[in-house]
Structures are given as C-alpha cells and as structure tokens.
Amino acid sequence: MARTENGKVALVTGGGQGIGQAIAERLHADGFRVAIADLNLETAGAVAESLGGKDAGAIAVHVNVSERDSVFAAVEQTVAELRGFDVIVNNAGIAPTSPIEEITQESIAKIFSINFNGVVWGIQAATKAFKDLGHGGKIISAASQAGHVGNPGIALYSATKFAIRGLSQTAAKDLAQFGITVNTFAPGIVKTPLMEELAKKVAADAGKSEEWGWEQFTKGIALDRLSEASEVAGVVSFLSGPDSNYITGQSILVDGGMVFN
Numbered sequence: 001m002a003r004t005e006n007g008k009v010a011l012v013t014g015g016g017q018g019i020g021q022a023i024a025e026r027l028h029a030d031g032f033r034v035a036i037a038d039l040n041l042e043t044a045g046a047v048a049e050s051l052g053g054k055d056a057g058a059i060a061v062h063v064n065v066s067e068r069d070s071v072f073a074a075v076e077q078t079v080a081e082l083r084g085f086d087v088i089v090n091n092a093g094i095a096p097t098s099p100i101e102e103i104t105q106e107s108i109a110k111i112f113s114i115n116f117n118g119v120v121w122g123i124q125a126a127t128k129a130f131k132d133l134g135h136g137g138k139i140i141s142a143a144s145q146a147g148h149v150g151n152p153g154i155a156l157y158s159a160t161k162f163a164i165r166g167l168s169q170t171a172a173k174d175l176a177q178f179g180i181t182v183n184t185f186a187p188g189i190v191k192t193p194l195m196e197e198l199a200k201k202v203a204a205d206a207g208k209s210e211e212w213g214w215e216q217f218t219k220g221i222a223l224d225r226l227s228e229a230s231e232v233a234g235v236v237s238f239l240s241g242p243d244s245n246y247i248t249g250q251s252i253l254v255d256g257g258m259v260f261n
C-alpha cells in the first residue's frame, strides 16, 4: 500500500538495528517522518537510506543516549530537519549479564547510564520540544518482560527495566497536564543481535551449553515461539497513534504470554 504522510514526526533511539529498526520502518510506513537515532551512525544511515532518505522523510541522527546533551541535540536536529516533533521512542538499550556476586560500581553505572539515564534524557528532551512547539506528544520507552519479573543472570538489566516503568508511571502523572502521554512496551524474547549475545553469554557464565542459555529465556512462552521485531513495532505503532490517546502510565507486554499481570 502506498505510504501517506500523517504530518507527524517521530524519533527512535537505537533505530539502527533490531527492534528500533523495525519500529522506525513501521512508523515510517504509518506516515511519520522519522529520525533514526543511534550511536552507530552507519547502521542508522543505512536504515534511513532504505526508507528513501530525507526526501522521503527519513534521516539518520547520531546520539549517545547516556549523554544528556547528545539526546537534546538529537531532538533539536530532528525538529530542525523534519519540521516538527510528536513522538519519541526511547528504545536504545544494552543487556550485559550480571551474576549477582560479580556486580560492581562500574557495571551498575554503565548499564544505568544507557538504559535508565537515556530514558530520563529522552523524556526531558521530548518534553522541552513539545512545549516549545506548543502541543502535547507521546513518550514511549522500551521496558521488557524482564522489567515485570526478575530474569536469571541479568539482575542489573532487570533493575533498569523495572526502573523505567517506575519513572514512566510518575512522568505520566506529571506530564499529563501538558497533553503528553508516557508509556512503555515490554517485549518478550525477540530475535535480535542483543538477544543472541545474551543467551550465549548467560550460558557461558554458567558453564552450560548455548541451548541451555536459550532455554532460560524461552521456556514457558505460551505461544511457544520467539517474537519477530515487527510484532513489537506493531504495538509501538498503536502507542504512537490516536487509538492510544486515552492510555498513559502503562506497560504493554508483547511477550507471547510469558508474564501475566
């Protein structure tokens, strides 16, 4: 079906691969002009080009979400180049393993600076842009099923995702007065480079086979299969569009039936 512009602009962090790429592609197909923001400008550029580049409403933007100034600069660049700002998807994240007895000050600081601080900066930068432009907007961030229930071997990762849900619930209450909704999506086990590395590393840390590593995450999925990134992108499409206007402060599980809240 031919794409029809909807006049709105979205920025997706971590848009250079995996779930972020699928979200950028889906929002572009929905009619958004999209900024594909990533630490890796090469992959972000390839995604933007595959969508037709700036003439077709797709640009690549460099961002390091762990740095406040970088996130603000990425949002400002998006407003200037795409002429508007309506949705931010704080999707970038990392998932190192963190066996409990090996956690250090440095490992806490590193993962929180990207997964959690990056969402704080995204919320702040988007709020400023929405206010400057004189309208509300939608803030959507990546949580995880691991932010609803602790997962083996990834205590710090789970902690960041629980924290993102807490932050987003408060932001939903604080920012509602400005017409801003704040929600998270919580994927299950999605076929991306991040998940492949994680399953292998959990197995290696435990001295077990790669198959065992995958089993730690995939046992008990009611639908009995892994998720495609496009299935997560479909839910983000809903959260970005008008059908979700009366939803705020929620975490939508997209996990094939792993966690039942």
Ligand SMILES: NC(=O)C1=CN([C@@H]2O[C@H](COP(=O)(O)OP(=O)(O)OC[C@H]3O[C@@H](n4cnc5c(N)ncnc54)[C@H](O)[C@@H]3O)[C@@H](O)[C@H]2O)C=CC1
Pocket: 013, 014, 015, 016, 017, 018, 019, 020, 037, 038, 039, 040, 043, 063, 064, 065, 066, 091, 092, 093, 094, 095, 114, 142, 143, 144, 145, 186, 187, 188, 189, 190, 191, 192, 193, 194, 195
């Ligand atoms: N793959 C999965 O099974 C699940 C993933 N998630 C979450 O979904 C989000 C995306 O995950 P995937 O696509 O699997 O990951 P991925 O590793 O495949 O892609 C992540 C992207 O984020 C970018 N990135 C990393 N650090 C960055 C930084 N400091 N600044 C800007 N960009 C940065 C990377 O360059 C990469 O393009 C993450 O927040 C992850 O925690 C949640 C649940 C399950």
Ligand SMILES: CC(=O)C(C)=O
Pocket: 095, 143, 144, 145, 146, 151, 187, 188, 189, 195, 198, 217
């Ligand atoms: C990486 C992740 O979010 C998992 C295992 O749910």
